[in-house]
Amino acid sequence: MRKACKHNFPSMIFLFILLMLWQLGAMEVNAAYILPTPVQIIKKLWELRVALLTVHLPATMLVTAVGLLISLILGLGLAILMDARPFCQKALYPIVVASQTIPTTAIAPLFVLWFGYGIWSKVLVTVLITFFPITITVYDGLKSAKVEMTELLMTYGATKRDLFFKIKVPCTLPYFFSAVKMAIPMSIIGAAIGEWLGAQSGLGYFSRRMMTQLDGAGVFAPIVLLSAVAMLAVFAITMLEKKVVRWRGEV
Template structure:
């Protein structure tokens, strides 16, 4: 618990300063205070937690599931076959040069206001860090160690399952820690540009009403979701990679 004290203290100071500045400015539609945002979340709890939060959560979960499946599969193929690596790795890098906000309206035209237009935005944002990090994880095994496994009669399957896969696990969890917050951002962007429900959509709707606290309320929920996801991934990582402490 002691290790979290600096972060908690810094966060508390930041919120206090924010509260004071918001009171001094006295323009809630521009800079609402933290207390007014919390109050707004409580006032809108029914529609936020029963309508918009589940919609955003569904986009995040589906998008992350697709990104993990495709990203890990492509990383495995690239690590096993240099030809695939040369063919797809440059495309992965090139995909990150495309502004997602420019593509999102096209996704709405293709898929309408269905969940898939938002899922596709989420996948495009999260697929790259997962594929690249896991690929680096598979490549992190030392050639000398692989040769030692071969000397002891290990098959390619044994080398993959007992050497390369464990070596890639830390990279996989690092990728998830990056991708999870990005998935929240991707879902919010997709909802902001074209949706009928979701926290991003609700924030945009509150902006048209010049409701500063209403704009920040779903943003705060999105931040909390991202933090919870990262904490869950960190917990799973500690449980599944205990061997790293012994190395």
């Protein structure tokens, strides 16, 4: 615990300085409906804790979890397929890249029209944002397997299954965890965007509702809560990575 605190001490100091500058700047502007102070946001979080933690946060986390799960399945499947079949790589890679040129805020209202205000319109926005980094990063991990190691195992009669699980999977694990750490914040952002554009619950919906009431602290409170959840999730994945990928950093 002491080692973790010492490691994160510079970032904590930098964050404290940013919060102080924010506090002073917001006090100078003196317009809470535009730029609330961190203290006002914390007070608003406490006032709205019941609604945020029992209604809107679970709704957003459900969308995030479902969208991230689908993105993982889709991303891993596409990456393995492109690695195994060069023809599929040539056919699918440009489409995967082109999918990221679609403006999310432009297509999200269409998802609402097609699927209504239920969970699936938000899930599709989340998948559209998150499956790309998973696919590309895992594909790069599969391609990082050393050719000489593969050839050595083939000389001993290794099958394609052996090569995949003995060489490619260990080489890809660090890339996979990096992809997940990138995808978690992006999935939360996707869920919030979907809720902002059309929903009946969720932190994105709540933030938009507070904006219509010119409640600056109420707009920022769900955003701060989302950031905290994203940081905790990434921290948990980092701890899991250290347990699973023990060989990372070794020569």
